[in-house]
Amino acid sequence: MPEPSFLARERTVAEPGYNRWLVPPAALAVHLCIGQAYSLSVFSLPMSRLLGVTDPAPGDWPMTTTVWMFNLAFAALGASAFIWGKWLERVGPRRAMFVAALCFASGFFIAAAGISLHRLPLLYAGFVVYGVGLGLGYISPVSTLIKWFPDRPGMATGMAIMGFGGGALIGAPLAQNLMDHFKTASSVGVAPTFVTMGILYFLFMTFGVVTVRVPPPDYCPERYSPPTSTEKLVTTANVTADEAIKTRQFWLLWAVLCLNVTAGIGVLSQASPMIQEMFQGRVNAGAAAGFVGFISIFNLLGRFFWSSVSDYLGRKATYTVYFALGTALYCLVPTLGRLGSITFFVGAFGIIFTMYGGGFATIPAYLRDIFGVLQVGAIHGRLLTAWSVAAIVGPTLLTYLRQYQVAHGVAKTEAYTATMYIMAGLLVVGLVCNTLVTAVDERRHVKG
Amino acid sequence: MAENPPKKSSIAALVFAWAFALSPLLWGVFQTLKKAAALFR
Numbered sequence: 001m002p003e004p005s006f007l008a009r010e011r012t013v014a015e016p017g018y019n020r021w022l023v024p025p026a027a028l029a030v031h032l033c034i035g036q037a038y039s040l041s042v043f044s045l046p047m048s049r050l051l052g053v054t055d056p057a058p059g060d061w062p063m064t065t066t067v068w069m070f071n072l073a074f075a076a077l078g079a080s081a082f083i084w085g086k087w088l089e090r091v092g093p094r095r096a097m098f099v100a101a102l103c104f105a106s107g108f109f110i111a112a113a114g115i116s117l118h119r120l121p122l123l124y125a126g127f128v129v130y131g132v133g134l135g136l137g138y139i140s141p142v143s144t145l146i147k148w149f150p151d152r153p154g155m156a157t158g159m160a161i162m163g164f165g166g167g168a169l170i171g172a173p174l175a176q177n178l179m180d181h182f183k184t185a186s187s188v189g190v191a192p193t194f195v196t197m198g199i200l201y202f203l204f205m206t207f208g209v210v211t212v213r214v215p216p217p218d219y220c221p222e223r224y225s226p227p228t229s230t231e232k233l234v235t236t237a238n239v240t241a242d243e244a245i246k247t248r249q250f251w252l253l254w255a256v257l258c259l260n261v262t263a264g265i266g267v268l269s270q271a272s273p274m275i276q277e278m279f280q281g282r283v284n285a286g287a288a289a290g291f292v293g294f295i296s297i298f299n300l301l302g303r304f305f306w307s308s309v310s311d312y313l314g315r316k317a318t319y320t321v322y323f324a325l326g327t328a329l330y331c332l333v334p335t336l337g338r339l340g341s342i343t344f345f346v347g348a349f350g351i352i353f354t355m356y357g358g359g360f361a362t363i364p365a366y367l368r369d370i371f372g373v374l375q376v377g378a379i380h381g382r383l384l385t386a387w388s389v390a391a392i393v394g395p396t397l398l399t400y401l402r403q404y405q406v407a408h409g410v411a412k413t414e415a416y417t418a419t420m421y422i423m424a425g426l427l428v429v430g431l432v433c434n435t436l437v438t439a440v441d442e443r444r445h446v447k448g
Numbered sequence: 449m450a451e452n453p454p455k456k457s458s459i460a461a462l463v464f465a466w467a468f469a470l471s472p473l474l475w476g477v478f479q480t481l482k483k484a485a486a487l488f489r
Contacts, residue, residue: 169479286483290483
C-alpha cells in the first residue's frame, strides 16, 4: 500500500510526546500572512497612477475601480470559507493550508500579470483567487487548535486570529518598502512588489504547512479532565455544519459577530479623516496615520487578551462585556471629542478596538461551546459570511451618515456624534442577540 | 508503544518556531509604533 501524501491528514497525526505548543506558531505563520489583506489600501494610491506614475494619466484605473479588488477578496473569503469548510475538516489542516498558500500567492502573481498587461479582469481574477486563499487560510487551523487545547480553546484560537490582526502591521510597511525599492521613472513598482510578496508569503506559509500536526484521536492534555456532563452552554455533544445553520443559535451568533464587526470596521475605515475632523488643527495626516496604527495594535492585543479571558469568564459573559462596555464607550466618544482630550479619545478607541479584535478571536471557541468540536471549522467558515456583510455595511453606513450630517449643515467636528450613537445602538442589538443564545436542542446532536 | 518511546520536542524547536513566527510581527509592531508616536508629539 503506497504511503499517503505528505499533505494527507494521516501524515499530520502527532507522534507521542509531541509538544502542542508547536502548533500555534504554525497557525500564526498562516494568519500573519493572510492578515496582509487589511493593508491592501496601501496600494490604492500607487495603483491609481500605474500609467502616469507621478499623476493619474488617461487610461489609469481610478480608485473607485481598484477598490473592488478589496471587496472581491473579502467576498471570496466569506464564500470560500462557507463552501470549503467541510472539505477542510475532511482533508485536515496541512492540505488546506497548502492550498491556501498556493491560492494566496497565485492571487498576487495573477494580479501582477493584470497590472503588467493593464487588464482589469485579470487583476480582479487575481484578487478572487487571493480571497479564496484568505478564506481557507483563516479557518484551516481553527479546529486543529481547538482539538489541541480543549482546556483553553479561546486562548488557542486567539493566538492564531491575533496573527490576522498583526498581518496588516507587517503588510503595510513591507509593501511600502518594496514599492520604494522597485519604483523607477516609468513604474510605480506595484507589479514586482506583488510578485515578491507572493513569493515571501508562500515561503512563510509553508512553515505552517510543514509544522502543523493534528492530535491523535484520543488526545487529552495532562492535568485536564474533560467535562463528564454538558455544562450550561458548553456542550460535550456535536452538531454538524449542515444542521448548525438550521438552528436559531447559529443565526444569533451570526448577528453577534456581524454587529460587533460592523461597528468596528466602520470606524476603522474612516479613522484617519474622523480624528482629523474631530480635532481640526490639532491632528494632521501623519498623526492620524499614527492613530490608525495605534488602534491596529489594540485590535491585535485584544484578540489574544479577550479570547484568553473568555476561557475563564465564559463566552457569553465575554460578549456581554464587549457589547455593554462598547456601547458605553461609543456614547462617551462625542463628549471626549468636545472636551478636546486626544488622550482619552484615543484611549477609548483603543479599548473599543481590543473588543473588536476580541469579537473575531472569541467566536470559534463560542461555536465550539455551542456546537461541539466535530465540524467547528466548517461552522466557523459559514459564520464568516457575517464578516463579509459587515465589511460592506460598516464602512458604507459610517460614510453615508457622515455625508448626510455635513450636507445638513452639521459642523465637521460634530458630524460623527450621531454616528457614534448609532454604532452604540448596533451594539445594543448585539447585546440582545447574545442574551438570547441558549444551548442547542438535543435533537440536533449527532447520534452515537 | 514500547518500541516507539515518546519523543520530546526539544526546547530549541519550540524557541525556533515561536521566534520564526513572532519576529515579523514584532518588526511590524515596531514600525507601527514609530508611526503612532506622531500622534502624541
